[in-house]
Structures are given as C-alpha cells and as structure tokens.
Amino acid sequence: MVKVVFKYDGKDDRIVEGDEGSSVMEAALANDIGEILADCGGSLSCATCHVFVSENWRERVGERSAEEEAMIEMAVDPDGRSRLSCQIKLWPGIDGVEIILPASQL
Numbered sequence: 001m002v003k004v005v006f007k008y009d010g011k012d013d014r015i016v017e018g019d020e021g022s023s024v025m026e027a028a029l030a031n032d033i034g035e036i037l038a039d040c041g042g043s044l045s046c047a048t049c050h051v052f053v054s055e056n057w058r059e060r061v062g063e064r065s066a067e068e069e070a071m072i073e074m075a076v077d078p079d080g081r082s083r084l085s086c087q088i089k090l091w092p093g094i095d096g097v098e099i100i101l102p103a104s105q106l
C-alpha cells in the first residue's frame with residue numbers, strides 16, 4: 001500500500017492508503033475524499049480530479065503528459081503544481097505524497 005496525504009486549507013490532513021499501481025484519484029474515491037469528483041472515471045476527459053502536488057514531491061511524482069496538460073486547462077485556477085489525480089500512479093517512491101485539494105473544490 002502507498003500512503004497519500006490529502007491537505008485541506010484550514011482543516012486537518014487526511015491520510016489514506018491506496019494499492020500500488022492504482023491512482024491518487026482511486027485512493028481518494030475509495031476513502032470518501034469527496035472533493036475529488038472524478039466524473040470521467042479516470043479516462044482523462046474531465047478535470048474534476050484536479051489537485052496540486054506539494055512542491056517537494058513534484059519531481060518524484062513526475063511530469064504531466066501532453067494530454068493531461070491540455071485537460072488541466074479546463075480546471076479552475078490551475079498552476080504549475082496542478083495535476084489530474086487520475087494520472088498520478090501510486091508506487092513506493094511516492095509513499096506519503098502530499099496532495100493539496102484546490103480551494104475551489106472544498
């Protein structure tokens with residue numbers, strides 16, 4: 001299992017676990033992180049799984065694909081930390097990854 005720390009503005013963190021090989025989005029849905037809607041079920045055709053990756057984790061999490069980059073433009077107030085959580089695969093190297101939930105989704 002891989003740990004994911006969901007960070008909220010002004011609230012306590014939620015720490016959940018997901019299966020290696022699944023996505024941050026799947027870990028969120030399985031643990032009732034309601035701020036991640038994931039309307040398209042992870043097929044990269046919505047932006048309702050938008051999150052920010054903490055600065056100190058960005059390198060390990062990796063880069064966005066061109067397709068993800070295009071879809072992120074549909075999110076509310078994206079920035080350089082933006083990722084679509086369905087595209088972040090869980091693997092041991094990102095155990096404890098810090099994911100910030102956008103204020104627009106809280």
Ligand code: FES
Pocket residue numbers: 025037038039040041042043044045046047048049071084085086087
């Ligand atoms: S769930 Fe739709 S793009 Fe991630």
